[in-house]
Amino acid sequence: MKTFKNPIIPGFYPDPSICRVEDDYYLVTSSFEYFPGVPIFHSKDLVHWRQIGHVLDRPEQLNLDQTPYSRGIYAPTIRYHEGIFYMITTFVVSPTGARRNFYVTATDPAGPWSNPIWLPDAPGIDPSLLFDDDGKVYYTGNRKPPAGQLYKKHNEIWLQELDTETGKLIGEKYSLWDGALKNAHAQEAPHLYKINGWYYLIIAEGGTGHTHAVTIARSKSVTGPYEMTETNPILTHRHLGKQHPIVNVGHADIVQTQFGDWWMVCLASRPYGGYYRNLGRETFLVPFVWEDGWPIVNPGKGVIEPEMEFPHLPEHKWPAQPLHDSFESTKLADQWNFIRTPRGDFWSLSERKGHLRLKAKPENIMEEENPSFVGRRQQHINFYAELVVEFKPEKATDSAGLVLLQNHNYQIRVEMVSENDQLAVKLTRREAGEDQQIARQPLSINKIYLGVEAVGQDYTFTYATELSEWRVLAEKVDGRILSTDMAGGFVGAYLGMYCSGNGEASTAYADFDWFEYQGRE
Template sequence: MKQRRMKYKWNTWLSLLALTLMSSCQQNSGDRKDTIVAGREPVFQNFEYVGNDKIYAEQPLPDGHFYNPILQGCYPDPSITRKGDDYYLVVSSFVMFPGVPIFHSKDLVNWKQIGHVLDRESQLKVETAGISAGIYAPDIMYNPHNDTFYMITTQIASGIGNMVVKTKDPLQGNWSDPIKLNFGGIDPALFFDDDGKAYVIHNDAPDEGKALYEGHRVIKVWEYDVENDQVIAGTDKIIVDGGVDIAQKPIWIEAPHIYKRHNKYYLMCAEGGTGGNHSEVIFVSDSPHGPYKPATTNPILSQRHLDKSRPNPVEWAGHADLVETPDGEWYGVFLAVRPNEKNRVNTGRETFILPVDWSGEWPVFEGGMEPLKPSIQMPQGAENKMNTDDFFPNGNFTFIDKFEGKGLDDRWIALRGPREKFVQESKDGLVIKPFDVNIKVQQPISTLFYRQQHATFSAFVDMHYKPETEGDLAGLACVQSEAFNYVFGITKSGEDYSIVLERTEKGESSIVAQAKLAELGKISLKVEAQGDDYQFAYALDSGNFENLGGIVSGDILSTDVAGGFTGAMIGLYATSANDIHIN
């Protein structure tokens, strides 16, 4: 054991020494000449993700339009708020670390990620949670009465439950540590009335013994003490029981929001569950406490009733939030999915936006009950800059990260723990320190993830690596969860080095293909997909790519196959607890 530790330290020293000796010449992605000595800690360079969906190639943007969804990939459960002409949007992050991505826009078209709300271990305690636990349905709300922004959410881990954090300025971050809230259920949201009074609404179970059917839920309201950041005991009241019409046994009334307009209180909720029956419904009352009357026009947003064979379908639309512009116009953000040709959902639940017509009594998502289109018209005065500068891209785009020590892009995330605990940045590459756990466990893993954002994509990276033992492995991983994933990496068996592709389904793993490697140094790894068809390939020392395993199914990377709430992710993976045994 002592000898192994000495070898490990020696290889670590060699890797770090090699980083300082690398050429500083300017070269193209994928073509940089290297002097890195491959060691037990992999060094990654020249990551490139290219999205090439047919729908964007065949339907270029008309003048004055922008693409929908605005956030492609696993960015679900959006919530939006506004202060002046600044819009802020947050989404669910589950056990991703840092948690709750936050975006900023001046015009609802061009969005910049300004960081994460939960970026410290004191805020996010998800170390042993399954991938679809953690942070659910964050709600962001600006309170003009104390000039403070709130993010309220449910943390399904570590006994925290419902919680709220605060900041004066989301652009600066510095969100507070969580304040635990004294109520159950999920999907809390805040509402600040004109008189300064505050309320919390949320999904909950019916009172004990009153559940009538599976999926029967209620919406509750509490008065909220802004001074002490806590619900006021004894003020809770059920304001919706079951949904729009309990005689129809509606399921999973959730994600509530209250809006005040013309001295009326409008309660908007998701109904039907995040899946094929998802929808958005609305109610009205003269008081925050109810009683609430459902609209006769419900649902106001859904795709569930449409022909499933329609071209380029968007499904599962719901879980919405509304915002009013300074000019009195209304928009709604919501989640939906874009299934591939086999009706699989590998990109997960994404964030869409639509204009909302509220000229009548009820808000109407414009086109929200019709087949959703790939682009919509921009608000007046907006200019589409989504694929320029540091605006968040959409449509077909390329993301390149050469890992030159300039700081990690906010799109890179870890699972269950900080990236900084296993990543070392340099101007010459990204070193990943392997943890003694592998990708199949519910613990922090030494893997840096980028979300899959297209049905048709390729992802490429250069890696310098030389495993020392059979427990060492590094490479790429395509992950839907700890129980559903592909691992494509380099490991050792006896004195031989091998590249292996492993498929894990329902926690059961099998080797798809493997090949011995005569020598190790620089290796290029690539995964590409066309809908459900995935391929993995490798190239030694900038040579030609060789496929490993042929075409494999992306079924296990689909949300509706693997279950849960996340989308597929591409990981730069390293472990010293490899359990793939080479034949």
Template sequence: MTKPSITYSNPVLPGFYPDPSIARAGDDYYLICSSFEYFPGVPIFHSRDLIHWEQIGHVLDRPSQLNVADRKSSDGIYAPTLRYHDGTFYMITTDVRGIGNFYVTATNPAGPWSDPILVPYGGIDPSLFFDDDGKVYVTAQQGADYDSHAIQYEIDIATGKALSEPVVIWRGDGGPWTEGPHLYKIGGKYYIMTASGGTAKEHREIIGRGSSPYGPFELYEHPILTHRGIEHPIQYLGHADLVEDGNGDWWAVFLGVRLVDSGYSVLGRETFLAPVIWNEEDWPMIDNNEGTVNLEMRVTRLPGGSSTKARTTAFSEGSDDFDKSGLSHSWTFLRNPAEGSWSLEERPGWLTLRGQSAGLSDVGQVAFVGRRQQHVQAEWSTYLDYGSIMDGEEAGICARRDEDAHYEIFMKQEAGLRTIGVRLTVRGEWLMAAEVPTDSDGVYLKIRSDVTEYSMYYSLDGQEWIKLSGGPARALSPEDFVNKMCFTGIVIGLYASGNGKTASGKAHFDWFVTRQTRGGN
């Protein structure tokens, strides 16, 4: 028997990259994730070996495909599914509180993708299945909580028109939130796979098998993926998708959370990878409370001939000097950016932001451009030139969960007096934690995070850094929500706001540096 000889690190996509879905086209693999209120929507990655992922773009990158300008946090784009069939890529998803369920197509996964094609039925988490006889099915979640179930119907893939009425095909294992359904045909049998238990401590992946795409499906008696009953650094496992590689090996991508301290994670739900082992009864096994999904994984082989230990290439490490014609794919806007709210051309080599009327606690088009936090212990810094600041305007750097939870350090002007301040917003209530006067047009700003705290620093010369204030890390975690469950992790962003009006002054950021500190997650 061949012993495992290749080591790779989990998660393969660290940071807020939940609800992964994967498709193979020849020797190439493509993976997508949920994006919720952020724009462009649905980041897409490419790999040859399943562990090194490079972001090649976004599926929904123009307003005709996605308008989330007025969407609350954790609304927007939910749980996309990616499929490849007969030379065409398909991405199907839900625009929650928007146009509902739809799919887009492309012959090149880097884009351009088509405008949305609507499908008529289903709540959230739609998936596509292409059967051998040419029929195409939509499988989707319907209902809520313990009434959640999967429905299915046939469509005309050219138009999205339903060719049959929706039928309930799967009610899960009796737990709440039967969601994220995927239908597969493997070895002549149909498998229906879904998450169950909600995307927290009871999260699990379950599976059923039948002889037709409509079932009936026999439920396998145990979850095929969960850590709900064991002490382990990775929790909340579930919402999986399967892929077969060119060697005939099977793999699963799924979400998980690396909890720290007293049981929270500011990074949110991340993308993990594990091999699939088929048991003697032809059921796919991933990790049913066995602890085999780990931060360091050992396998006998990977596709693409990879033979070295390596972490993903999808980190947004290093420096961005804003000297290119466009932003790199790792940047994301908070909702659709308002026209004229940002520019790389106005002052070459700088990112220019023009504050809008909406601020960080508002649901609106905030002038905010950010990157996902990918390490617990890290720091982010920038240089801000704000010589054109006017009264009521501010700009700076922010650690954002949603409109109810965010920390920022910024320059602001009121009644002609300019200050550098730190504001902490927790559970919808804000506190001006510190404020110092300045007569400078420019300031260096930094946010540093560790397991327990976010610390905010400023410098006037780029050498001597002064800690102005800090706030507890737990208060920014998705676990610390009050009225509405949070599905995102922290995004570190550069922002500007006119605080009730469009700003006349413009904020210029010279660079943005991300650095991991002291090892850590």
């Protein structure tokens, strides 16, 4: 039996949404405060995916200035109708501020995508679209019930018609999941489908943590009333305990293959070293069948397995993503991101050919700003990464190097600095906003190699002035601070390149010749 391994997209790629166009599959995920926003992937077999870009890749599409960590772009949905792709999502401005919903369109999923079409009268989060067979388009989302919340995390799922010609919601708003359906809490992530004459409404409930789950209801009328299946939740791992290798399963979207089989994508996490989820919420794949008009997920098992039978589709592998980026291209590869919308001329691939140049900004990575940082997701429990950096500090405040990042208050930095006119490399562990220097070594040269090897939650940091002469800077540094379970929020760990004046304007810059990342699982 041919099998595949879960997750299908490892690392911080949560809230997956999927659509099929003939024999091509497209998938998007949340991106929160990172730019570009909404990574988009392409597959032929549901297992092997290649990133083809980002939906929101221009500053005029996505202004993340001052967006707090773990806010920004939540839960995108991708749909295709009559030659046009639609991506609809929520921009979460702040922890307590507005939730602004919008959609963009494209004829090519690789882009370009349109500027946002904002929907001002659309409260709540997690919007989705249904293109009905009568030509009407319906918006679904969640919101606090107009009459008020009756219990903690009490939400309702609501529906309204969308006029795609004018880009406006029209007609009455309908409550779909409330009233008689109050046995759930934290109702969110609705997706509405019309299948065999029934309208099926799949939602996430229980919160996106350990009690996450997928539930379903159906109706003969798009506006309801909806009835739930007695087998709800149709997918959850909350009953398996925190020692299970796959946890907090939920937030699902479904797709039918060109051969009639049904599959579900959803988010889940892989804790390690205890209940710590450095990789964030990842994208998983699981089959289901219809039985008596309701989905049965992974029949006979009912859960997502780390290894499962391959879909009945022709296998289609893509060329492997290079482990080594030498920055020879005229644009950054798709795996690289900035923190918030990049402002200012602080990075370049052309000023020194074959190098990524990062210029020192006053902003640093310990603030909720747009620092001079270019990073990628940690995608493996065990991994090795190394880079080479050339840096000459102009001031005592200047620094540059490698950062492992959960957020501005939880991170590990390996930086070249100048202290008392002495060049040095130092390792700093930042927990709950407090820096602790772990190690420091003097340097006699301003070009060095930096490396990190993670074996579970043990991180070993090394440096070298020649590739053949690696030295240990610190061993077994605890990586648990890179998990949301310590740091809070909803994102996974990043690692990347960094340069800063740390509060002061500076003419210093760091040149990175290459960066290599390799999973070792």
